[in-house]
Amino acid sequence: MTKNILLTNDDGIHAEGLWALYKRFAPQHAVTVVAPDRERSAVGHGITLYNPLRKTKIEVRDGLCGYAVSGTPVDCIKMGLMKILDKRPDLVISGINLGANVGININYSGTVAAAREAAIYKVPAIAVSVKGDAFMGYDEAARFTAHLAEHVFKKGLPSGTILNVNIPDIPMEEVVGTRISRQAIELYTEYLEKRVDPRNRAYYWHGHVPTTSLNSPDADAVALDRNYISITPIKCDMTDYSLLEELKGWEIGEKKT
Numbered sequence: 001m002t003k004n005i006l007l008t009n010d011d012g013i014h015a016e017g018l019w020a021l022y023k024r025f026a027p028q029h030a031v032t033v034v035a036p037d038r039e040r041s042a043v044g045h046g047i048t049l050y051n052p053l054r055k056t057k058i059e060v061r062d063g064l065c066g067y068a069v070s071g072t073p074v075d076c077i078k079m080g081l082m083k084i085l086d087k088r089p090d091l092v093i094s095g096i097n098l099g100a101n102v103g104i105n106i107n108y109s110g111t112v113a114a115a116r117e118a119a120i121y122k123v124p125a126i127a128v129s130v131k132g133d134a135f136m137g138y139d140e141a142a143r144f145t146a147h148l149a150e151h152v153f154k155k156g157l158p159s160g161t162i163l164n165v166n167i168p169d170i171p172m173e174e175v176v177g178t179r180i181s182r183q184a185i186e187l188y189t190e191y192l193e194k195r196v197d198p199r200n201r202a203y204y205w206h207g208h209v210p211t212t213s214l215n216s217p218d219a220d221a222v223a224l225d226r227n228y229i230s231i232t233p234i235k236c237d238m239t240d241y242s243l244l245e246e247l248k249g250w251e252i253g254e255k256k257t
Contacts, residue, residue: 003029003090006080010073010110012039013066017096020138024146033066034080045113046072055079073114081121092118095128096141100166102220103184115162119236124152125162131224132169140172160236168227179228184219
């Protein structure tokens with residue numbers, strides 16, 4: 001059955017991974033692309049408040065068209081749902097992102113944020129990323145995403161939950177398998193490298209060293225490092241329900257005498 005699918009990303013509307021998804025889904029489904037007009041990596045769940053948002057329908061490649069939005073990935077979801085699509089999509093897919101989104105990086109990812117925004121609007125969503133910065137297997141990654149999407153169409157997702165998918169940077173025939181994983185929470189080793197510009201003014205580049213100390217097989221980063229495709233269910237509801245009950249017993253409110 002034909003489904004209505006909205007595609008977005010944080011790498012920008014010209015990104016190869018985005019159009020690999022389009023080519024995979026378009027023959028069988030009604031697909032609309034709404035993506036940032038430039039790269040918006042690591043913008044998290046930011047939205048545009050103090051500048052106007054613009055959408056422009058453009059031809060990207062081989063006669064394929066999409067809507068370029070002058071905002072963040074989350075802006076793209078809002079624009080798609082409120083102004084571009086005639087009806088609510090059956091699925092939102094964000095990606096295919098170049099660079100893994102596992103562990104604490106999920107908190108910074110525009111790719112994951114776009115899928116999360118769709119879930120806030122009660123639309124099932126998948127975020128898809130690939131490890132590395134020179135990935136060549138987008139077609140196979142898109143094929144796996146289509147396979148996963150069929151499961152979502154059949155089984156559905158709980159309201160407010162998305163699937164965060166990360167694919168190893170190896171040929172698909174060398175992938176060990178698929179692992180349902182939790183989000184790793186261990187902090188990377190980070191640094192700010194100080195440099196000096198030609199006018200003798202200091203500036204800094206942020207960087208990190210991916211952790212290699214993790215050994216928990218159920219963590220997303222470990223699964224990916226061991227050449228599994230990692231799939232992690234992520235909830236929009238960030239309430240710590242165990243502490244919620246404990247806090248009620250703290251008697252934080254000032255007692256009236």
